[in-house]
Amino acid sequence: MRQRISLLAACGLVAVGLTTPTAMAAESADPVFRLDGQSALALRPYPATGSPQPVAVSFHLEDTGSFGGEFTFTVDRAPVAGIASVKESSAAPQKCVESGTKLICKDKGPRPGVDLVATAEKEAKEGASGTVEVTGTAAGATVTPARTTLQIGGPDLVMKDLGLKKDPKPGESQALPLAFRNESTQSAKGVVLELEATRGLELPERYDNCTYRTTGTATKVVCTVEGEFEGKATYELAGDSPLHLKAGANALNERFGYGIYPLGAPQKAADAKRPDAAGAATAAGRKLTARKKAEAAPAPLRAPDLNPVDNKRVADLTVPNTADFAAEPLTVKGAAGTTVKAVVAARNNGPAWVTGTGPAAVVDVVLPQGVKVVTAPAACRAVQPALYRCATGPVVLENEKLAFPFELKIEKAVKDAKGAITVGGLDAKGEPKRHDFDKVLTNNQAAFTANPTATPTKSPSPSASGSASPSASKSASPSAGSSTGSTTGNNASAAAGGRSGGPLASTGSTAGLVGLAGAGLFAVGAALYLSFRRRGNGGAHA
Template identity: 40%
Template sequence: MDKRISLLAATGLAALSLGAAAPALAAEPAFPLMGPSALVLQPYPDTGSPKERSLHYELAYVGPGNSFAGEFTVTVDLTKAAGVASVRLDPARPRPNCTTSATAIVCRQQGLKAGAEPGANGFDLLVSAAKDTKNGASGEIAVTGRVAGASVTPVTTKLTVGGPDLYMGALGLRSEVTAGERQDLPLAFANRGTLPARSVALELDASAGLELAQTYDNCRVQDHGGMGATTVCLVEGEFLPGESYQLAPDSPLHLKTTERAYQDRLRYAVVPDPAPVKDAHEGGPATGKQLKLVKASAAVPVTGAAAVAGRAENTDLNPGDNQRSLEFTARGARADFEAVTASPAGKVGDTVVAELGFRNKGPAVISHLRSGESVARTDIVVPAGVRVTDVPRSCRAVNADGSDRTDQLGAPRYFCDGGIFADLGGTYTGRFSMKIEKAVADAKGSVTVGEPVAGGTKPLSFDPVAANAKAVFAVEVKGGTSPSPSGSASASPSPSASASASASASASASPSTSGAGAAGGNLASTGSSVGPVALGALGAVAVGGALYVGVRRRSGGHA
């Protein structure tokens, strides 16, 4: 059975049908039914059983409040699917209170809540081509709902027997690169399906140290803060089964390595018949140039290592070979990591707060997306006379010699995880609360940023400036004795603001501080616009719809 088409994929660049929210002055709320607007089915086989695809529908909670009482009735009308597809409830994901007939499936649900677990407000169907259907036959599934005191916006999924099966060819690029060099991107794909694609989208996700050298009117770029960018190029035409296609000679693409490069990744994919999404922002000024595709001079060879392209799940017969990725390592990459300290002040008995950590002065963006290991460790030595009462959850207490200890508060020293990503100009600090217990003459602490080793740190291999990797700081005791620090690499940072990842179905690594040495998390970014997000999230569904419709507007719908 096919990979399940999840709600997340359904809301992405593949066709999504989402009802409009209720007007602001409406007397009753409107709850949209969510599901894909199109689904292609493998033709009925000459021998064996037909291949089923999973189809998910879900009621979305849009408020007001946190819940809505009342019994929802959702009806799946199969009338127009008769003779085209066989549809049944997925027995692997049973749903109570559902009944089935030859023409409809009816499910009932009591109440709707915000923040429900994924799938809690939905149901799953298995769909396959009906016997004796012909390639290209089509039908539809119409899903409606009703509940007292509210409206439910319907969704319709068009079913097509057969469809395109786009296979992305492999690129043989150099994996070791240097800043400033360019490599040709001879993108090519084959249609191994049973029907033509009427348009295709070429998607390229480039991490921070990579960028495309060309721009075209039928391409749109979404910047991801410091993480990189997603480019989507829409090309319309007829891409026939059994044929291979490549970039036209007069519309090449080249991949440029920038000085931000360190360890980078390029994801490239092809999506057939992508559907636009409403309310996208317009792109930049027109260039007068179009990215074009032509029939390839040779068939695209079938090799391994292809992967699933999530946005092709609805419109491609086999989305498992639409995407590929490449890894790059930049020779001679350099990034200056500077220790960040603070100068808190208070009276004996006061609790003061210090933001301690590091910043990346570049030029490279340092990421450990492949290994998942921290880019750096911050080694913090606490001044005498103060006791740590609260630490960031990314930090753990150690003894003065760097050995482990059980009690996480009141330690003389802390090791802090810097996360897997450090953007150019990003400041990564953690908030330490310290109680001033007594005034101690010439009491100094320190912050050192480096590579983790047993008992502390060692210099980072990519850091060309060792002098600012360590800085001292002091806590000024008002009415007591505590000198100003000397040799500090950085003044007190501005108040912390949580970093947030741009447009990705992504995980932010900018947690707030927590008490008592809570495990996990990374230092919060106070100067970067994005946290450490796995690169695969760059092509997140939240971004794609705007890219697709924006390109259609700029190009006027023509390649």
């Protein structure tokens, strides 16, 4: 008989990332540094044969900047006596000395702290727990303490590989038959399901017991399933609450992550610090009052997992799609000695967005004769006196315009002086080349003209099968092709050249962001729910 567990709206989830600020009781002249550590860790029980498995426990300060002083850290191990053995890690530089149930450690630098290892004691029973506390002191500074709860045993959830199709077409949808196994002997009292994907991916379904946090490039979805997930059992997503992953029209290089974690005890919202009614004012017989604002419910808390490395899977998807980068022509006018402002511009005409580990696009600017740069944007640098290279960040959205404002000086008024603006990517050696996904070659380069003698006219629309633009030259004044420039619009009539010798080529990078695109998501109502059912003894999907 199949066991079903429903994921209902009553779980009370809120958006991921909400935090409650900690109020300082009083301001101090000394800098305050926060000691970071894991909130809880699970230790494998002492084995019947062999040595216990160690788990790393680290505590470090946030960046101390120019403080420079030495910190003393005290590790109190008394609360875990008989439960866990806590020692300094032999893999790190030795900073500590034993002092009874305490470790006294000294360190300094940009992120001072202490690295420890913990193992279960032989006599410790499964389910036993204790808390290690680390405090810190330093002359001229205040350190907030940190605590880590160590528990013996716990769930060991393993997310199974979905075997997703790695090259879906734009608009193509595929099912997400999520399945996981609890490899431990201890049950999980509820689980947290986390899904994250890049902008070009969509989840058509939405459920009331999941929360969706979307940014311009990503969305993260967090759902909870309440109930008991027994040890040595496998669970799969029930058919009455399906999930699908759809490649959007803007998809290109995408990433989808999916993970399962034990559900921890509910967190308590911090009490509000302001009074229910304060500073009441009277006007025309009515009182303006303030009341206590209800605090938002916190995000679900993960409980420790015996082996956190297998809780999550990540799939990289390469969608056969295109993005069309187009340079915009630019014209400047002025007499000798004139200083003018000019914006070098390009655009991603889509349909896909572009993301990678380095610049998503670069724009090369060849200055016309007689023109000199007075000030350039921070994103641009001089490759040669007459050649500037501007780099974007790792993301360029579909239909996004790239703008680089320059201040230029016309040192010599040369009529119809020609330069060029070329947009594309970088190869492995850092040289500009056309992106592989950019199939429209005629608009990668546009004219940059100084003091034109003719009235600028718009060129005909480019053809995807048209000839390529010439390679971007590193010389001071290469040819920029025919036709005069304009202050607005695309120049589609770049000079002819071979397709394989276009100015730019693909970066070949894959998406590095995680999240789930908000575009295309829609509510399906409270009647639908997400559930997991226990599978038979046949095992889980590999």
